[in-house]
Amino acid sequence: MPKKNTVATLMAMKERGEKITQLTSYDFSTARLVDAAGINTILVGDSLGMTMQGYEDTLPVTMDEMVVYGRSVGRACKNAFVILDMPFMSYQVSVEQAVTNAGRLMKECQANAVKLEGGATVVKQIKAITACGIPVCAHIGMTPQSVNAFGGFKVQGKGEDNARRVLEDALAVQEAGAFMVVLECVPPKLAALITKKVKMITIGIGAGAGCDGQVLVYQDMLGMSGDFVPKFVKPFAHIGDAMSEAFRAYDAEVKAGTFPDAAHSYVKSDCSDEFLAKLDAEY
Numbered sequence: 001m002p003k004k005n006t007v008a009t010l011m012a013m014k015e016r017g018e019k020i021t022q023l024t025s026y027d028f029s030t031a032r033l034v035d036a037a038g039i040n041t042i043l044v045g046d047s048l049g050m051t052m053q054g055y056e057d058t059l060p061v062t063m064d065e066m067v068v069y070g071r072s073v074g075r076a077c078k079n080a081f082v083i084l085d086m087p088f089m090s091y092q093v094s095v096e097q098a099v100t101n102a103g104r105l106m107k108e109c110q111a112n113a114v115k116l117e118g119g120a121t122v123v124k125q126i127k128a129i130t131a132c133g134i135p136v137c138a139h140i141g142m143t144p145q146s147v148n149a150f151g152g153f154k155v156q157g158k159g160e161d162n163a164r165r166v167l168e169d170a171l172a173v174q175e176a177g178a179f180m181v182v183l184e185c186v187p188p189k190l191a192a193l194i195t196k197k198v199k200m201i202t203i204g205i206g207a208g209a210g211c212d213g214q215v216l217v218y219q220d221m222l223g224m225s226g227d228f229v230p231k232f233v234k235p236f237a238h239i240g241d242a243m244s245e246a247f248r249a250y251d252a253e254v255k256a257g258t259f260p261d262a263a264h265s266y267v268k269s270d271c272s273d274e275f276l277a278k279l280d281a282e283y
């Protein structure tokens, strides 16, 4: 019987050298499957702006939207540790606002932790949120909320100065109290070095195998994301193709009149054929 994952059980996994798994989920049905598969942590990422809402980036996502998606996931999880993303501009403006919004996600979504993007620039927010007893997952390297500053979704930490900056960001968020950090799109050797240097859990995405765990966006790993697939994504299934095939088969059967057939209809009726004929004549 799998046990509920907590900060303590996840830290113990890191200490034992066991890899930690994380996938995104944004709805009840998917989260239930991810949870039942034994995935350790579920991230309700603000990537939902792109995967669920069709925006080009994560910037438009609001707190109210995070609460709606987050609640559905929270209700589905029996064992997975649920982390909710703090959306763009829900924590940058002031420490007070960051604490209020982190508290809201915890209270309204049955979350176990919040995640926010940034290194040295958000240490005040991380200190204040963790001081309230809310575990924080940081997110450094390629932070999608800064896509406009980066000029695109680009690998970070290339070159000596940038590598030093990413390592210093990791140390800064750890010092501020983060128990976990997502390392997104950084060179694998740098991610492995950071993992060696910190006590907190490192979760990689496009950061090689040297991290304590891995995260992927579930639509990406299921082959549901369309034509553009980032280099670091491995499609573990081709669910997108399977769905398209099923949608086409349904369309064809309904149009041909072969669905629904008797096996998929409530054939027994309380009314006799005579009565139905009478109704037909009356109306």
Ligand code: KIV
Pocket (backbone or CB within 6 Å): 024, 043, 044, 045, 046, 047, 048, 085, 139, 182, 184, 205, 215, 216, 217
């Ligand atoms: O929003 C998200 O899904 C994320 C992951 C890609 C790490 O931040």
